[in-house]
Amino acid sequence: MDKFENFTGVVCPLDRANVDTDAIIPKQFLKSIKRTGFGPNLFDEWRYLDHGEPDQDNRNRPQNPDFVLNDPRYQGAQILLTRENFGCGSSREHAPWALADFGFRVIIAPSFADIFYNNCFKNGILPITLPPIEVADLFAIADGPEALRITVDLPRQILEISIIRDRLGFAVDPFRKRCLLEGLDDIGLTLEHLDAIRAYEDRRRPQAPWLFPGNGLEAR
Numbered sequence: 173m174d175k176f177e178n179f180t181g182v183v184c185p186l187d188r189a190n191v192d193t194d195a196i197i198p199k200q201f202l203k204s205i206k207r208t209g210f211g212p213n214l215f216d217e218w219r220y221l222d223h224g225e226p227d228q229d230n231r232n233r234p235q236n237p238d239f240v241l242n243d244p245r246y247q248g249a250q251i252l253l254t255r256e257n258f259g260c261g262s263s264r265e266h267a268p269w270a271l272a273d274f275g276f277r278v279i280i281a282p283s284f285a286d287i288f289y290n291n292c293f294k295n296g297i298l299p300i301t302l303p304p305i306e307v308a309d310l311f312a313i314a315d316g317p318e319a320l321r322i323t324v325d326l327p328r329q330i331l332e333i334s335i336i337r338d339r340l341g342f343a344v345d346p347f348r349k350r351c352l353l354e355g356l357d358d359i360g361l362t363l364e365h366l367d368a369i370r371a372y373e374d375r376r377r378p379q380a381p382w383l384f385p386g387n388g389l390e391a392r
Contacts, residue, residue, distance in 0.1 A: 259288025
């Protein structure tokens, strides 16, 4: 997982509450477990006017001109602004995969579904919870003629709002913050203990050689 670094990005305002994971990435696209390639089908049923299928050439599909992701103001957006209970529904990890593959690095909402919230951190996305009134203020700005840009400073836990030159603080669990800053997913955290794991295997191998492939005593 890449390390999270401070950046300034365009905000895309998705003004919908209770967006579930099937809306984020519909079920027909869940066949792959590669973590990549899902970005073109993010919000597929809202983004396009036809029905999408895996391996389809999305370049020739008719886009929904009324969907915010297709608005030229928000092209290249890296920050998604949305309403409460974002990521509800099934626990599919493909949802943060699709968001990350599209280019979103931060999601701002009043609340998130618990499993989706946890999956974001494991896939390099920073989910930020702000009070509803602050989210509403950001929507009012982001829907203007000029794209809203926000600088995300994770070490200081600050959002710098470009247009109004204001700052908002946000909370984040210290352990999850460290994982993002150091680029540690579950595998990376495990590998921090690689020396201890190898020492345990060295002790265990003579006690139970059949557990270790390559010594001719594998379980049959």
